[in-house]
Amino acid sequence: MGLLTPTTWDLTGRVTANAPVSSGLLRLDVELPRSVTFEPGQFAMLNLTGAGQLVFRRPFSILASDGRTMSFLYRVVGRGTERLADLEPGEAVDCLAPLGKPFAAPDAATPPVVILAGGVGLPPLHAWLSRHGRPGDLACFGGRDGGDVPWSLLSDEWRVSVDRDVDIPAGRQAHHGLVTELALSELERDGDPGPRLVMACGPTPLLRAAAMLARDRDWPCLVSLEEHMGCGYGVCKGCVVPVRLDGPGDSGWRNANSCTEGPVFDAADLDWERFGAHHATGGAA
Amino acid sequence: MGLLTPTTWDLTGRVTANAPVSSGLLRLDVELPRSVTFEPGQFAMLNLTGAGQLVFRRPFSILASDGRTMSFLYRVVGRGTERLADLEPGEAVDCLAPLGKPFAAPDAATPPVVILAGGVGLPPLHAWLSRHGRPGDLACFGGRDGGDVPWSLLSDEWRVSVDRDVDIPAGRQAHHGLVTELALSELERDGDPGPRLVMACGPTPLLRAAAMLARDRDWPCLVSLEEHMGCGYGVCKGCVVPVRLDGPGDSGWRNANSCTEGPVFDAADLDWERFGAHHATGGAA
Amino acid sequence: MKHPHWWTLDVEAPFTIGPRELPGRVWTASGCFAYGLTGHDIAAQDIDSPYAGIGAVVTKTVTPQPRPGNPMPRLVEMPVGAINSIGLENVGFEAFIAETLPALAELAVPTVVSLAATRPEEFGSMVAELHAAGRDMPTWHGVELNLSCPNVAEGGHDFGSSPETVAACVAAARSHLPDRALIAKLTPNVARVAPLAAAAAEAGCDAIAAINTVVGLDVDLKTGRPVLPRRFGGFSGAGIRPIALAKVDEIVREVGIPVVGIGGIDTAEDALKFFALGCVAIQVGTAQMRDPFAAARIVQDLRRAES
Amino acid sequence: MKHPHWWTLDVEAPFTIGPRELPGRVWTASGCFAYGLTGHDIAAQDIDSPYAGIGAVVTKTVTPQPRPGNPMPRLVEMPVGAINSIGLENVGFEAFIAETLPALAELAVPTVVSLAATRPEEFGSMVAELHAAGRDMPTWHGVELNLSCPNVAEGGHDFGSSPETVAACVAAARSHLPDRALIAKLTPNVARVAPLAAAAAEAGCDAIAAINTVVGLDVDLKTGRPVLPRRFGGFSGAGIRPIALAKVDEIVREVGIPVVGIGGIDTAEDALKFFALGCVAIQVGTAQMRDPFAAARIVQDLRRAES
Ligand SMILES: Cc1cc2nc3c(=O)[nH]c(=O)nc-3n(C[C@H](O)[C@H](O)[C@H](O)COP(=O)(O)OP(=O)(O)OC[C@H]3O[C@@H](n4cnc5c(N)ncnc54)[C@H](O)[C@@H]3O)c2cc1C
Ligand SMILES: Cc1cc2nc3c(=O)[nH]c(=O)nc-3n(C[C@H](O)[C@H](O)[C@H](O)COP(=O)(O)OP(=O)(O)OC[C@H]3O[C@@H](n4cnc5c(N)ncnc54)[C@H](O)[C@@H]3O)c2cc1C
Ligand SMILES: Cc1cc2nc3c(=O)[nH]c(=O)nc-3n(C[C@H](O)[C@H](O)[C@H](O)COP(=O)(O)O)c2cc1C
Ligand SMILES: Cc1cc2nc3c(=O)[nH]c(=O)nc-3n(C[C@H](O)[C@H](O)[C@H](O)COP(=O)(O)O)c2cc1C
C-alpha cells in the first residue's frame, strides 16, 4: 500500500495538569510521546484508557502545543467530560491529533480580524490570536459571568462580555450583554470600521449571530462548528453539516463532514436553515 | 406485607485494609455501617460500586467479623477479584451478608473434627476452629508452596502441606504432598484414630478426596462447595448442585441451591457423579 | 435524583391493568426474584425492605411439571449484562399451588404468577386451577404468560414466535381469568414483535410484557468452546436495553396495548426511559439478582416528593 | 497477548473465499472506515499504519444513487456500544466507480466493495459495472452485499429478511462476478438467520458476513423522546457481541458456509471468540471509529510469533 505523509498522530499521552481556570472551565495538559504541531482551529480526539474508555473519543480544540505538551480547555457537560475532569496527573489519555481544517493564517489581503469566542470556543481563537494576531485585530470573549471567565488566559488585548455581571475581578472589565454587541460597540466607537474578517467559535446562537453580523455588512466570516462527532477522522459520517453545493447563494446542498472539511467553515457556505435544529439550546459552550 | 426477622444485611462498607498475606492470597477488611454477626461457613456477596460495579456480586467466605469489620481472604482469578485487589483503603464495597448454611457448632455427640482446608477454602474452617475448636481436633491446610501459605493466619495448631516444598519459612513445617495424606498420616500415627467428623473446603478435587476418605471409614463429612453463583440469596437458580432426594444412597436427585441450602453440605447427600463436570480443573482455589 | 420536567407519574399509586387494580408500577421480573419469598429476611440501613413500594413480584415461571433445569454452569457474566441458561427450573404447578401461593398470600406479597406451557390447553387448565386457588387472595393481581423463553426452544424457534400460537395461549388463559390482569410476555427474538402483540391484544390480553432475554452466546477462550453447555442462553441486562426500548416502542406505537417494559433496567433513569415511551409499568430483572433492593431503590428514586 | 492452545491460524496468511484469495483475515467493517482512503495520513509511535496486516477494507456501502443520509444527530453513544442512524450516506455508485475505486487501486488498499440496492437487478447491474471497472485491479477482492441495513428499512421489515429476496440478490450479483469473492451481509433482526444464510449459499454466495447492527433505540431523558430523529437506529459495539456470536454459531453449524464474523469486536480476545466458532475472517466496526489502529492492533496481537 502506498503511504501518504502522516499528518495526524495517534498517541497515548500522560496528564501533567488538569485543573480549573475559572468556575466552569478546566485546563488539561497532556504530555505526548513526541511533539505534534498544529494550526489554530484544529482539534484532537481524546479518550480515557482502561475501564474508563469511552465508546467514542471526544473532540476538543487545541489550545496550545508546547514541545510535547498539548493543552486543552473544557467544560464538564456529560459522561465524557466528567471522566476527563477526574483524571489525575500521570494518568493516560489517548490523543488523535491534529485533525480538521484550521482558521487560515492571515496574508496581506486579509482585513483586520474580529474574534468572537464564547465559553469553550476560546481555544482555537486564543491560539490564532497568539500566533497570527496583528495590530488592529479585535478579540472578544463571552462568558456566563465574571467567575466563568478564564481571566488568566486573557491578556489585556481581550475584551470580555458576560451574561451576568457578577464576580468581575478587580482591575478587569466586562461588558454586560452579548459578545456580538460588545464587538460592534468597540468597532463602531470611531465610526464606520471598514471591512473585517469575523472569526467565531462558541455555542450555535453565537455563531448564527456572528454570521448575521458579517452578512449584513458583507464581511467575510469563518465559524468553527462544534458538531457531534463519532470518529473525528472522516470515516463515520456522524458529524455532517449542510453546505451549499456551489458556494454562497446556491440553493442546492450537500452534507460535509465537519471533522475533515471543518470544523472551520466559511459562514456563507453553510446552509443555516438546515443546520442543526438539535443545536437550538446552545450546545456545550 | 408481613416481615420476617432480618437475618441478612445489604450494606455498603469501606475498605480498611487490602493486602497480601502470602504470595497468592490477599486479605480484605471492610468496615460496615453496623456490626453483623455470622456463623463459620457463611459467606458474603461482595461488589464494587460505581464504574467498577460487576453485573453479579462475588461470593466470599467470611474469615472473621470483629465489631463492624468483616474480613475476607481471596485469590485473584478473574475480572472480579482483579478489581477487588485494586481497592484502596477508603473505597466502597457493597456487602450482602451473612448468607448460607454454616458448618454447625459441635455438640456433645460430635466426634473430634478433621479440618481439610485448601487455599481460599481456609476462611470458613479458620473461623470454625477459632470459635468452636476443641482439643483433639486436627486442622490441616494445603497450599501450592511455602510462599503461598498464609503463615501469619495459621497458629501452631495447624498442620500444613504443600504441592512444592519451597519457601518454607524458618521455624515452620510443611508436609510435601496432598492435604488428605497429611491428615491421614497424622490421624494414623497412633493407630486407628476412631470416628471423626471431616470438614473440608477448597478445590473440588480436595472435596472429592475428603468425601472418599470419610466414606471409606464411615465417618460423617461436611463439605463447603464453591459453586458459581449469580445472586447468592436464592433467587436465580444459578448455583445449583445435585443432591440425593432422600438422603444418602438414594438414586433420585434434585437440584439444591448451593447459596441457600449450602454452601455447606453433608458429603453423603451430594450426587458426586452428577456434580460439576465444570469443576474438573479444580476451580478457584 | 432530579426528575425531568415531563415526569408526572406516581409509581406507588394504584393503577389498572384490564380488570385489575395493581398497587404500583415498579415490579420485579420473572426468574430474578424467585417466587418472591426470599427478600423478607434481608435488611438495609436506609430502606425498609426489598418490597418497599414494589407494585408486584412476578414469580419464577411455573410449568405444569417440575423441571430440574439445565446443567451447570448456567450463568455467564458479560461486561454489560449476563447470559443465562437456567432452563426454567421450577417446583412445578402442583407444588406452587399447594405451597408457594399460600406463602405468598400469608406474606401479602403483591403477586403476578408467571406460567409457561407447551400447549394452549395447558395454559387454560393452569389458569383455571390458579383462579380457583387464588380467588380469595387479595394480593394476587394477575398472570403473566411466558411465551418467550429461548432456553427451552423447540425446533429452533422460540415458543410463541407465531401470532397464532400467541393468540391461542392468550385466549385459553383469558377464558378462565375474568378478574385478574392477563399479561403476555413476548419474545424479542423475532423480526417484528408488533404482530405478536396485536394477536395477543386481539385474543383478549390486557397488557404485553417486553422483553424477555435475547438469544446470545459467549465463548470460553481457554477451551474455544461456548461457555454454556447448551451453547446458547438468554442475554439480559444493560446490553439489551436499546433492544428492549426499540421493541417496546414498536408495540406502544403500532398496537397501543399497555406495555410493561423490561430489559436492562438498573436505575431510575433507565426506568424513566421506558415510562417516557409510554410503558404503564416496568420490571427489574438482572439488577435484582445483584441487588435485593434494586427495584425498591428505583421506587425510592422515582418518588415524586423528592423531585 | 497469551494465545489459547487451540489457536493456530495465521491471520496474515492468504486464504481463499470462493474463487478469490484474500491477503488476511482481519478486516474493517463497512461504514466504519469510510471508503478505506482516510487512514493513510495517520501515524502512531509503535505500529506502521492503520492498514498493517489488514486483510481487507470493506467500503462504506455504495448505493445506485448518491444518498444524503439521515438528519443529525446520527449517533448515540451507549455505555456499551452505540446506536447509529447514518442512513447510508454515500457518494453513489457512479462517483464511486469514477473516483473512489481508482484511488483505492492507486493506494493498493485490499478492498471489498459493499453494495446496497432495493431490487435484485440493481445489484446485478452494479456488480457487472464494478467487474468491468475493477477487472485489472489486483487489490479488489470481492463484493459484500448489504442485505441488512435496518436504518433504511421499508415497511418495517429489513430489506433482506426473506430467503427469497436474499437468494434473488445473490443470484443477480453472482452471475456477473465469476472471479471475486461474493459475500452476503445478513440482518440479525430476524428470528433465525440460518434460513437466510442457506438461501444465500444455495444462490451461489461464497461467504456470509454477520452481523449488521441490531435495531435499537435510546431515549433522551431531558426531552423524554428518542434521541435519534428517526427513533430507531442500529445498535453496534460490545453490547451486541453475544448476539453476533449466537447468530454466527447458528450459521456455521446449520449451514456450514464460510462466515465472516462481525459485532462488538474491540480486541484480539473478542476476535478469537469468533474464530473459535469457525469464522474464516472477522471485521472491526465501531472500534475502528474510536481507534484508527483498532484492526491493525488486533492483527498485531494475534500474530503467532508473539505467542
Ligand atoms: C471540533 C470541536 C471542538 C470542540 N472543542 C471543545 C473544547 O475546546 N472544549 C470543550 O469543552 N468542548 C469542546 N467541544 C465540545 C465537546 O466535544 C463536547 O462538550 C464533549 O464531546 C461532550 O462530551 P460528554 O461526554 O461530556 O457529553 P455527552 O454526554 O456526550 O453530551 C452532553 C450533552 O452535550 C451535547 N453535546 C455533546 N457533544 C456536543 C457537541 N459537539 N455539540 C453540541 N452538543 C453536544 C449532548 O447532546 C448532550 O446534551 C468541541 C467539539 C467539537 C466538535
Ligand atoms: C460460597 C463461596 C465461598 C467462596 N469463598 C471464597 C473465598 O473465601 N476466597 C476466594 O478467593 N474465593 C472464594 N470463592 C470463590 C470466588 O467466589 C471466586 O473466585 C470469584 O467469584 C471469582 O470471581 P472473578 O470475577 O475473579 O473470576 P471470574 O472471571 O468470574 O472467573 C475466573 C475463573 O474462575 C472460575 N470460577 C469463578 N467462580 C467460580 C466458582 N465459584 N467455582 C469455581 N470456579 C469458579 C471461572 O469459571 C473462571 O474460570 C467462594 C465461592 C463460593 C461459592
Ligand atoms: C437468571 C434469569 C432467569 C430468568 N428466568 C425467567 C423466567 O423464568 N421466566 C421469564 O419469563 N423470564 C425469565 N427471565 C427473563 C427476565 O424476566 C427478563 O425478561 C430479562 O432478564 C430482561 O430483563 P433484565 O435485563 O432486567 O434482566 C430470566 C432472566 C434471568 C437473568
Ligand atoms: C456508524 C456506522 C455506520 C455503518 N454503516 C454501515 C454500512 O454502510 N453498511 C453496512 O453493511 N454496515 C454498516 N454498519 C454496520 C457495521 O459494518 C457492523 O456490521 C456493525 O456495526 C457491527 O459491528 P461492530 O459492533 O464492530 O460495530 C455501520 C455501523 C456503524 C456503527
Ligand code: FES
Ligand atoms: S466524526 Fe466521523 S466522519 Fe466526522
Ligand code: FES
Ligand atoms: S446464586 Fe442465585 S439462587 Fe443461588
